[in-house]
Amino acid sequence: MKRSMLNTTSFTRSSPGSNLSEAPQFDEYDFIKSKFTSYDSRGQSQQATSYGRVNFLGHSQTSYAPYVCISKDDNPEDVVHLMLDETCWNLDGENLKLVLSVIGGSQNLKLTPVQKSAIKLGITKSVEEAGAWIFSGGTDTGIMKICGEAAAEYKEEHNDEKFVLIGMATWGKINNKEFLKHDTTRSCQTYHKDQNNSDPGPEFNHTHLIFVDDGKEKKFGVEIEMRTGIQEHLTNKADCQCVCLLVEGGLMTADITRSSLMKNIPVVVLDGSGRFADALAWAKRKSSLITDKEIQEKISHWCKDPNDQKKCCTLIRECLEKEHLIFIQKLEPYNSESIYQIIMHAFVVGYYKDQPENQLKKALEHNQLEIASEIFRKNSLFDIEVLKGLLLTAIIDGKTEFIKLLTENGVNFRDLVLEDVTEKFKEKIKIEKFEILFQCEVNKCKDDVGIHAAILIYLTLKKDIASLKLVLQNLDEPLANCLYICNICELMRVIEEDLDKSHFHDTNSIFDEFEKLAVDIIDRIFETDESSKTDNCSTNAILLAESSYEITAIQQGIRAQCRKFIATEAVQSLFAMVWHGEELLNQDRKNGSKFEKVLSPSPRIKCIVNNLFTLCFVFIFTIFLMGVLNGAYRIRTFANYFFLVTNIAFLFEEFRQCYKESFSFYVRDFWNIIDIIGIVSFFIGYVNQSIGHKHGLSLLCYVITLLSYYVKIMHVCHFSSQLGPKIVMIRKMLYDLGFFLVILMIFLTGFGVVEFVLLNESSPIENSSFNVSLENIFNVIIIKPYFRLYGELFLDELLTRNTRDNMNIFVIGIYMILTNVLLLNMLIAMFGYTFSVVQSETDTYWKFYRFKFLYEYSDISILPGPLKLIFHAYIFLKWVYKKCCNENSSYKRGDATLRKFENEKFKDVIWKRHIETTNCTGAKLNEIHDELKLTMDTLSKKLDKLLEREFLN
Helix, strand or coil: CCCCCCCHHHCCCCCCCCCCCCCCCCCHHHHHHHHCEEECCCCCEEECCCEEEEEECCCCCCCCEEEEEEECCCCHHHHHHHHHCCCCCCCCCCCCCEEEEEEECCCCCCCCHHHHHHHHHHHHHHHHHHCCEEEECCECCHHHHHHHHHHHHHHHHHCCCCCEEEEEEEHHHCCCHHHHCCCCCCCCEEECCCCCCCCCCECCCCCEEEEEECCCCCCCCCHHHHHHHHHHHHHHHCCCEEEEEEECCCHHHHHHHHHHHHCCCCEEEEECCCHHHHHHHHHHHHHHHCCHHHHHHHHCCCCCCHHHHHHHHHHHHHHHCCHHHEEEEECCCCCHHHHHHHHHHHHHHHCCCCCHHHHHHHHHHCCCHHHHHHHHHHCCCCCHHHHHHHHHHHHHHCCHHHHHHHHHCCCCHHHCCHHHHHHHHHHHCCCHHHHHHHHHHHHHCCHHHHHHHHHHHHHHHHCCHHHHHHHHHCCCCHHHHHHHHHHHHHHHHHHHCCCCCHHHHHHHHHHHHHHHHHHHHHHHHHHHHHHHCCCCHHHHHHHHCECCCCCCHHHHHHHCCCHHHHCCHHHHHHHHHHHCCCCCCCHHHHCCCHHHHHHCCCHHHHHHHHHHHHHHHHHHHHHHHHHHHCCCCCCCCHHHHHHHHHHHHHHHHHHHHHHHCCHHHHHCCHHHHHHHHHHHHHHHHHHHHHCCCCHHHHHHHHHHHHHHHHHHHHHHHHHCCCHHHHHHHHHHHHHHHHHHHHHHHHHHHHHHHHHHHHHCCCCCCCCCCCCCCHHHHHHHHHHHHHHHCCCCCCHHHHHHCCCCCCHHHHHHHHHHHHHHHHHHHHHHHHHHHHHHHHHHCHHHHHHHHHHHHHHHHCCCCCCCHHHHHHHHHHHHHHHHHHHHHCCCCCCCECCHHHHHHHHHHHHHHHHHHHHHHHHHHHHHHHHHHHHHHHHHHHHHHHHHHHHHHHHHC
C-alpha cells in the first residue's frame, strides 16, 4: 500500500544527498515492499511488514527514526540503496569518507564513567572531524547505549543533524516488536518497552534502525553477516572506508572481529575495556610467541566453556593473521584525542599497506599531520609526481602545516607545473574580477617565476597569512615577495570597492602584516651595513637590484603605496644620495652614453629647471588668455604655436611614463590624471578653434588647461615637510567631497522640483497649454537651491509671488535644515576624520610622497618644454635599435651572494619574531601562574581558618 499520510522529509534526520544508485526511483515504502522480506509467526517468508518511522514513548524527539525489518537473505546492496536514494532515507553518501563500526559488549559492560566519556568523545570527534557514520548493534544496552548517548550529547551541543547513527539488531530479540508493525493509519509507530521482558529494546537516540529477521526467536547474531555486507557495499558505493572500533565483547564479538579482518577492514582495539578486546590486544603484543594454552588461560575468567575457549582461541589465531590491520589503543582516562587519532591512523594506514603515497593522500585529506609525519619517517622513497600533487592540494586547502612538512621533505615549489597550478587555482577563485586579476598578474611573469607569483597571488586572494609566511621562507628574494604581496593587496582594494566591504579589513591586515615584514627586513639589512660601516652598499644593492618580477624593490614599494617601507631610514638615506647627484635609481642612464648623462644631472637640478619652466609657461598662458578675453590677440599667433608644441611635448612625456610603468599604476596617480585633463582639454580647444567652431568652447577648454597647470604647481609642495601632508589632505578630501556631492544633488533636485511646482501659478494639472523654458527649469531646480546653501534665499522674489498656501516657505525651512545643518556638518565631520588620519602619520606621508617626487624627477630629462621632444626622439630611436638588435635591458638581478645575504636577514627577522612571540606567551603564562598561586594561597588561608574554627568548636 502506498504511503498516503506520511511526509518522509519531515521525519528523516539525514541531510539531503545525491542519488548514488542507478536503480529505478520508487517511493520509499514501495521500494521496501518490493525488495525486502520478513517471516511470519510460522516461519514462512513474506513481504516486509515492519517499516516506517518510530516515536519512542517517554522520550522527547525532534524527529522520528526511519526503520525497517528485513530478512537475513535479502540483498545488502538494496539496503544501501534504501539509505542513499533521495526518495528513501536520503543520506548524504557523496561526502561520506569513513564508516565507523562500533562492536563489543552488549551486556554487563563494566566501564567507569571516565572511560565511557573518553569513548563517547572519541566517537563524537570522528563524526565532527571526519564526517563518519556510526554503525552499532542498535539496542539500549552496552556499547550501543554509549553510542546513543554520544549522539544525544553531540546533538545537544551542536544543534544539527550531522551525527548519523545506524543501529542493526536481531529482530527476534527485540522487546515488544509488535509495536513496530507498519500501520497505514498512522504517520509513525509509537514504541514503548515492556519492563517485564528481559529482551533489549531499540536505543532511541539512533537516527536509523535496521532489524534482521531469520524467522527464529531468541537468537543473537543474526545481523552480523548482513551488517558486514552492508558496510562492504556502502564503502564501494559511496567510495569510503570502514574501520571497526572494538570495545570489550565476547565470543560473538570475536566472530565479528574476525569477519571484518578477513574483509581487510582495520580494527581498533581499546585495550583495558575488558574481555575479548583485552585478550586480542595481549595476543597481538605477544604475536607468534603465544601458545593456545596461554590464550585459553587468558580468556578463562570470562569464557568458561572449554569448547567456547577453543573456538575463541581459533578466532584469535585467525585475527592475528591480519595483525597489520589491528591497532591497539590503551583505554585511559580522558584519552578521547588518542582514540580519535588511532581511529584515523587505522583509517589512513590500515587500508594502504606498503602504499605510502595513498596513505599521505588520506592523511592530507583528513588533516592528520602526525600520521603524515610518521609516514615520512618510515618511508624514504616516494613518487615525486604524487608529492607535487599533494603540495598543490595543501596550498589550495590552506593546510599550512602540511605545506611545511612537504617542503621539509624535499618537495620544491619549482617542481610544480605552471599550467596545472593556474588551472587549479582559477577553479577555486569564486569572484570573477579576482580571477581576472590572478590571470593578468601571472601572465606578466616569466615561466621561472610564474609558479611563485601564482602561489603568492592565490594565497593573498584567499587571505591565508600563515601559508604566505611559510611560502616566503622557501623562496628567494623575501623583500621583493613581501612588496609583491602588498601590491596584490593594493589591486584587491580597488576591486573590493565594488564588493562587500567586510573584505576590506582582511585585505588591510595582510597589507599591514607584509609591509611590516618588508620594513623589518630592510631595517635588519641596514643595521648590518651601519655596524660594518660599508656606506650602505648591501642595502642600496638590494633596494635597486631587479628582482624576479623585473622590477626593483623601490618600484614595488611605490606601486604598492607602501608608505612605511619608503619612510624607512634605509630608503630615505638612499633619497639623500640620489637627490644630491648619485645616479642610482636609473641604471640605464648611469651606464648610458655621454649624451644621456648630460641630459640627466641630479634630480635637484632637473626639478629646479622643469618647475621654473612650468611657472613661466603658466604665467605666459595666463597673460595669453587674458589678452584673448580683452580682444588683444588673435587665436593663431606665435604664442599659440608655442603652447601647441609644449603640450605635445608634455603629451609624449605622459606616454613615456605610461609605457615605462603599467597602465593600471599610471592611472592610479592623482597628478597623472591632472596632467591628462589639462593636455586633453588644450587639444580639444585647439582643434575646435582650428575648424572654426564656437569661440566659447575653446576658451572653456583653455581655462580648464590653465587650472590644471595651477594645480600641478602644488605638486612641488610635496617636498616640504609642512606643505606636503596638507596637499595629501586636500587630495583625500576631494574624494570625500565627491561622495558628498552625489548626496547633495539628490537633495537639490528633489527640493528644486517641489519649489518649481509650488511657485508656478499654472501647471499641467490646471492648464493644458502649460509650457516653460528649459533654462527656467534649470534655474529653479538647480541654481536657486544651490545658492541657498550659502545664504542666498531669494526671499524678495518668494514673498512677492502668489505661492500655493505658503507651502513653499515651509519646504525651504525643511531644506535649509537638511542641507545647512545635516549635510554640511556631515561633510565637516568627513573632512575632520581625513585630516586626523593623515595628521597621525604626517612624517610617513611626507617621506613617501617626497621620495615618489624624487623618483619621478630622477627619470625625466633636464630639457624643459618643447625641448623635451629632442629627448623623446633619442629615447625612441634607442628603443628601436634595441628591438632590432635584440638587446636586453641592462637591468640585472642581484647576484647569488646578495640573495643569500638577504635570505639570511629574513631568517633573522623570522627568528626574532618567534622569540618575541614566545617571550610574550611565556610572560602571559607566568602572569596566569602568579594569579593562580595567589588564589590558591587565599583559599588555603580561608580553609585553615575554617578548620581552626571547627576544631575550637
